[in-house]
Amino acid sequence: MFFLKTLTHTILLHPQYFGPNIQACLIRRLHDEVEGTCSGRFGFIISVIEITSISRGMLHPTSGFAEFKIVYKAIVFKPFKNQVVDGIVTTVNKMGFFVEVGPVTVFVSNHLIPSDMKFDPNSNPPSYVSVDGENQQRIVNNANVRLKIVGTRVDATEIFAIGTIKEDYLGCI
Amino acid sequence: MFIDTEAAVDDEEEEEEEEDDYERSEEAEAATIEKNYLDERSHRQLDRSRQYQDEMDAEELAEQLKQRYASQSQGFRGNVDHVPQNLLMPDVKDPKLWCIRCKPGKERDIVFNMMRKYFDMEYSQHPVQILSIFTRDNLKGYLYVESESKAFVQKAIEQTNNVYMSKMTLVPIKEMTDVLTIRGKEAEIKPGSWARVKRGKYAGDLCQIIEITESTDAVRIKIIPRLELKKKGMMDDKKRKKMGRPPQKLFNPNDVDKSDHNLSKSKGYWIYGSDMFNKDGYLEKEMKIVSLDTNNINPTLDEITKFTGGAIGENQMDLAELSITSGSAVASTEDFFVGEHVEVTEGELINLHGIVKSVDNDIVSIIPADSEELDTGVLTFAANQLRKRFLEGDHVKVINGKHKDETGLVLKIVGSxxxxxxxxxxxxxxxFSKDLKAATEITSTISTIGPYDIHDLVQIGYNNVGVIIKIERDMCKVLDNYGQVQTISSKNLGQKHNRKSLATDAHGNTISPGDTIQTTDLQKRKAVILHVYRGLAFLYSREYPENEGVFYEKTDNILLVNGKNIKDEDGFAKPMGSYSRRNFQNHNNRRDFGGRGRGRNRGRDTLLGRTVTLTTGPFKGYLGIVKDSSDDMVRVELHTNSKVITTSRDNIHIQGENQERQNNYGGYSGRISDGGRTPMYSGAKTPRTPSYRYDGSKTPSYRYDGSTPNPYSDGSKTPAWDAGSRTPGYNMGSKTPAWDADSSANSRSSYGQSYSNSLGESSSNYSHIPATPAYGAVATPGDVETPYNPATPAPFTPSIPQTPGGIPSTPGPLYPNAGSVRPTTPFTPADYTPGTQFTNPATPFMPTGGDYALSEMDELVPTATDEWATEEIEVVIVSNKDEKYNFGVYDGEHGVIEKVNKHVCQVILDQNNSSISIPTKFLEPVCPDQKKQQVKVIFGKYKNEIGNVHSIEGPDAIVRMVNASDIKCMNLKQLAIYRPIS
Structure with missing residues (x-):
């Protein structure tokens, strides 16, 4: 789920940037340092939307670096259990397949794939194919898949999830 | 009322007794008195009983008590819990127990006979004087008779069949209890339950009971056969016996030799030899229950899986059932923890789930999940009625069994x-669900795996190493020397590197594992060295979140944090005089270079890995890399043919270093302030690197500024210098006269003097210029420590905005992941560009030149000296930043060199055809800028050759050589416009 979240980030700025463009530099640094990172609490910071405030710089006595606290608003993405998401299949193997849902990797185990879908090891690239003849679905690399997140594992720097397509309206889209 | 009174009396009695025994408090006494007064009847009764008690003599009393309690204990036998066990133990006064042999299988008959006999004779003259007779099912051929004496027993059994009276023994008192002890809870044998075969070919194998025979002492079991099929040509029996027991394998009639007439089929069974196999290939046979172990079977999931034909995925439901009947999936109280989510698996409340509130003995009390609605409060269950409840997607940890300590996400739940x-x-x-518990953490607690410990340096594959950063069961994560984290099974780990290796840090301090260091990059991470491997130091810092705090850094990019050996990163924090050791050391190194070799300093010889030119001998003029060095000899690997030759230190000349030492160099006392300048350089080292990222594009323009003919000042004006010029250090250092002295030096011969004369003042700063990452990035892969390393070729090509980064080497080395780090090869610019690891690959500083550039660089080096100057090339007169030639009146004028005379050239000016003498440092060669120009190669392998520009592509020109007829691709900087003087 996406949220608009007000967050704070602290930047240590080298003295060489002290100058007229310091603001631009700080903002650039903020974007560089923050976007694409993941915190277990808020999820992935997708994009900085707005800078709310930049504190006055505080010089560090020994290093000469200046510390700035930036309050900003960002779009964060955090997957939740039972959330239905769309993603792109990246890897398919006999254990299941991996789906990238934005920055999150979701694993769909073959236990959580409908029983009419079978792994076809002979296909190239490997795929899951539904045996059902009339409405044949095939899950291969780069296929678009809708899945439901069954569980998440949140590390400090990474979110991993497992998903299921073993329910109505889930699967290839 | 009656009851009340009685109760009161009892109270009274008790209290009186207590009064006898204990001194009581006055209050209590008063209360008693009051009570007695109120109830006169009981008072009198008490008096009477006391009197009566007194009258009885002690012996009688004792007897009475004994009787009373004896009978009591007898009466309470059934309620064992409330009598201390040791009171029930038989002692000498109790009847004895005799053990008599009898015919096996007849025990029960004998017991029943005896019972009938007892009742028959009970009222006769000779009653059977035994107290009991019993037998044990699991002890064939024995009878137990309880009686006061042996004679009674003999009398009782004398006319009984099948009893061997001669074999009668007294059971020792201590063992009497054992005879009647019920061993555990005998598992009830019922069809479908599991058992293990005790001995024989199938010893230890799991079997399933199909049916129990009528005699109840034998069962029919199903087991995976261990059949030894006779194969054709396997006639040698002796050989076969050696093979040990055959493996478990389902019977397949096709395996049997068709000609083997032992095989037959009946009623859906295959009969082979004496064995019967059902259609699935299991062996079915009858076995005595005694030969089976039915308790504590605990079949593992593996065994059950094997029993179900190995198809764990398909019939997991069956498996779940099987495992429940086997009891292995049934939880016991130890498996439950307070707060865990459980559900009820049997009984009326099946499927109810709740949270464990407490666990004691066999009882688990739970609070049902919706207790408020149900209004049930706490419910209690036996542990085996419950199982842990998990939901798909839960994060769990395995707490028992083969997969202990693994964590994961629940994928699928089938029963337990x-x-x-x-x-x-x-x-x-x-x-099994009982072996799981909900877990939030992912890490495992294990810190060793086989011989490996966490943070060990291990060999991975043929030529990689890595540090174990995390161990989880039999897998571990290893950070390898390319910065990649690999997950490797312990089996694939190579040998451990235990050797304690040494290395030098950015300032030449010796570092070894265990030292605390600080990285020289922007983050200035403090860390402890775990291992030193070649040019890499594996570091550990708790504050570093990635890779469990383990990271690596080139040893050139770290500084020992250890007080006096350490030069402050920014230098200026320390007074000049305090560069104690390092400066001297560098100075000494310097001397070595100069050929005045003294003892080698501690640490790595700075000469190692440098590109040098041989100055004497058969290889004079050849370029090579210093591979090894001793006090006065060096081993140089030649560029041309990879030959390694050994030569004296005096016979080499470091590339880029000026061959003739300048004269008036040391004449300036201000040189001392070099110390002041040092920090500037070192300051440039780290914090400046990122500046590159942002400001990199400035560099070329800088070259414009620096387009002075004095290569020295150019050398010093590497971008790093520029970038760093805003630091305080710069001001300190560069404003000193010494600095000017540098650049204004016209004759340089005193340089050498200053080396030898002034300790530490002249050389120190130079010798670590190269350590600045910026510097390395800019130019000289090989010549890092050259003081005057004028690697910036800029002055020659003011018009070509080629970033310095564009010059050296492949991008690979800068990226640990690219797999081509060559940590020890000093020629890899990566070694000297620590900062670049953190650079965005897209920055213009990523070298693109390829190997070609590498070698080219070596050739480029001399341009900064005066060596490029040659006759008949077009030059332009330029001003140095700090000085002008003849007040700059000739600036920008073009001309042709007529004659070269060491550092002074005779130039014919285009403007007025006049010939003037002008120091080479104020001259710059004019690079060709269009096709078909005639050019002269001004340095490199083809120096002084003349050619025609075929085309110009970026920094390179394609040149058709006049007398070689082939086409060469050359850097523009190597070329100058050729204008023959007519």
């Missing part, structure tokens, strides 16, 4: 069998 996706291996593991 749960499939978990392991976090570490992303493999599925199947476990």
């Amino acid at each position: 069998i749960i499939t978990v996706l392991s976090d570490l291996t992303l493999k599925e593991i199947v476990v």
